[in-house]
Amino acid sequence: MSTETGRVGEWSLFGHSLRRVVLYSILVGMGVFYLIPIETGIMTSIINPASYTGSFPYLPPLEPLVPGTGTLSLEPWQGAIDGLGQGLVNSVILVVPATIFSGLLGSMAAFGLTTISWRGQIGIYILFVAGIFIPYQAVLVPLTQFWYNVVPLQAVFAPLATLPFVQEYHWKLVALIITHTAYGLPICTLLFRAHYKKLSDEMVEAAQLDGASVSTIYRRIILPLSIPMFAVVFIYQFTQIWNDLLFALTIVQFGDAAVVTQDLVGIGVSQSGTNFPLRMAAALLAALPTLLVYIFFGDKFAKGVAA
Amino acid sequence: MRNPLTVLKRRLSEHREVRTDGGTTSAGSILDRDSVRSAPFWLPPFLLIGLFIYGAIAWNIVLSLTDFQGLGTPDYSALDFENYVVAFFGGTPSWSELTVSPIWNSAWNTVVLMVSFSVVCLALGLVLAILVDQEIRFENTFRTIYLLPMSLSFVVTAKFWLYMYNVETGLVNLFLGAVGVGPIEIVQNPDLKLAAVAFALIWQFSGYAMIVYLAGLRAIPTSHFEAARVDGASTVRMYWRVIIPQLRTATVSALVVLTVFSLKAFDFLFSMYGGYQPGPSADILATRMVREAYSNGNWAYGSAIAVILFIMALAIVTPYIYSQYKRGEL
Structure with missing residues (x-):
């Protein structure tokens, strides 16, 4: 001042x-x-x-x-790439679809609960918002039960494993993608709703008078106006999903589908003591994607966290 | 007999005629309501969170009443509150031959971590926000640097601070050595563990508090600052009496988010201590729950601890969401 x-x-x-x-x-x-x-x-x-x-x-x-x-x-970096390579690939397979799905579904939910206004929508919306604050511990055991004992995802993937680039262990990553999409939805919906509330009603009302259907309003009016918010949401979700350990630990558990945060936990420790250069290189390598996103799109990240 | 689906389809296709039909206009077709027309957009996401969040929470509550332990599948035929009795009073549950300790130690650590972390984060964030708000040069650079740690994962932060705290090579001990103290074992020291965890988390998240407070400060009209100046108030007095009271909303929303972050500190502790065993003086409910379920195989007992954690989160969040709703800010 x-x-x-x-x-x-x-x-x-x-x-x-x-x-x-x-x-x-x-x-x-x-x-x-x-x-x-x-x-x-x-x-x-x-x-x-x-x-x-x-x-x-x-x-x-x-x-x-x-x-x-x-x-x-550069030996530590070489070691980090060797040690985390598989985890990095798995993290990319996980984070790209999960970010896109949670962003898209969040935008659709916010549209249906904001731009098109109807009685009682606030009640539904409160259930979305409350989802942001759930400690994930409260759903872990059911999640493990669900993916391991209820949904036969592994059985679906066993025959697919003959296809190129598909491995049987990918079923765990698919489970993780769906899980992250579901748990990312509340914050995505909140971010999009804040954006849609600020848009003027006039365009939507005019379109409705012209007899435009709900889906036309979304595709022609709301979606183009959402692009700046998609950047914010994608950056936020990318960071969140890339950085997660808890869901990976309880759904992937261990094996070939382990993501980068899981691999990072144990790296650089051996009988002969801690290899600090390797451990630091691995930590930086695992953090590199989110650090780069932050350095290049820092203002959008700040917008996401401040909302 | 007409298939109900056919009826629905016909009503769907004919609903325009139904409307012009006169008699049924006021009631309209149920399919014509905005809630239904927008359902393709909000219903699939809602079903997804309904299943994964609320369905899972309900399932977790039921699981906490079972004796589910070890391999196999849960048996839902005999439900009781034994796990909660064990959680509060300890003892030997029917599903185990070992004595299980109650949760008080980790509950206490959770509260200590939650309060110390949130309060220090808020105080530091407020001070930083006020300093950044003094029309400084390179404001963007400073803000970017202060928020940078928040883009890192708990796992990475833990690795950095494990190195910072190291007895022989850590910067913290090198610094302490330079002022004539130390070297001190920090990470495995029962007296310092929790403080070390809180400090690293403050490093990571105080930038977040700064961003929230900065937005709050910028929302206060300049005239309030000027009026206090005209009255001859000192800077400290102006902030204390005039400005900080207006930051209540920012404080509450930052506090809620930080508290929830601290409940999620599991990732950090898991990475810092290389597994499920942070030791009793740094054990929080989040780590205890995952350890009981995924390391000891005490699934139902883990679920019971999760329910307690969930209720704690609910106690913090419900008043917040309710007040937001009352003020029409949802």
Whole structure:
């Protein structure tokens, strides 16, 4: 808000008011606080594990210039790609359809519950919103029962496994896609509803007078106006699903269908101790897709979380 | 006998005629209502959440009344509240030969983590939001950096902080060593575990509180700031007396979301402790539930703990959703 810059008689340092200097120092200091664990991780991830001493985890590997910092090597990243490769592929197979389905269905639900207004829709909508706050523990055991003992998804996939690119274990990923779609729906619906409430009613009313059907209104008017919101929703869902561990742990459990977060838990630990360069490289590799999305679309991510 | 489906189809195709028919206009065809016409859009998603969220919650409640344990399928013929008695008082349940401890320890840890994490996040977020709101340069850069950890997964955050907290090579201990303290075992230290978890989670989510507060600050009319200035209030006094009271809505919504995040801290603990065993001083209900069910095979007992966790979440969320509904903000 109002600043004190340049007020006569105030303490100043190099022409800046002391107040501003303190302000920027705190802001930069907090920036360091948020970045240093990531910076340390990046620096450690490019150290040759054999030369790693751990004395200066925050410095880049500068041996022989600076002793004790280790030598530069991409070996940890190579190890991370080898260790997480399968998990990364599975995560991509999971996250792309789950993000698209939850976004599309969320937009449709919000349209049916907002743009077309009818009595009692708020009651239905409250059930959607409440779904955002459910601790997932409350559904885990039924979910495992459902996918392992009720739905014969595995039996469906067994004959399909002869097709190219289809493996029998993919049934677990399909189960995970449907699960993530269902549990992502509440937040997607909330985000789209907030957007649709702001759209003016005039266009929809005019279309209705012209005798346009509900689906025409959605396809011709609402969907084109939803594109900015789809970006927000897709980014949010992508991050959420990519980062999830709990559902993967309880639905995939273990085996070939394990996703990247599952593989990351155990990486870099062996009988001979912890391989920190490998572990940091793996953590960064697993975080890379969401980090890139955040760096390039940060404003949209902020919009998603603030809603 | 006419097939009901045929009737429905005929009514569907003829509903325009029915409307012009005079007598039936006021009642109209049921298929002509907006709720029905928009049903292709809201009903499939609703069925999906109805099955997966509400169906699963109901099923979980029933499961918690069974003796389901180990391999096999649950037996729904004998339902009782034994699991809840065990959860509250401990003892040896009929489905086990071992004594099962009650949930009080993990419930207490859950509350401690929830309160400390949310309160510190809110305080830090508020301070950051006020600082960022001082017409600073590079505002976007600062905001981007502060929110960055939130794009990471719990699993990744845990790996970073496991490294930060390491006794020999961790930055936290290097820093403590520089000021003459330490080195201290943090991650496996029963006295510090929960604080270490809370601190790492605060690192990850305080940026979220900042974003919410910043939006709240920007929504306050500039005239309120100016009026306080004219009255000669100091900056601290202005914020304390005039501005912060207006951030109530932002506080409540951030608090609810952060509380729910802390209930979900399972992923973090699982990654930090490499499995289901964070140890008694960092065990929360979320980890206890998954451990009982997926590691010990005590499915029904896990379900009972899940019901308790669910009720805790409900107690926080219901008043919030109700007040949102009352204010017409849903």
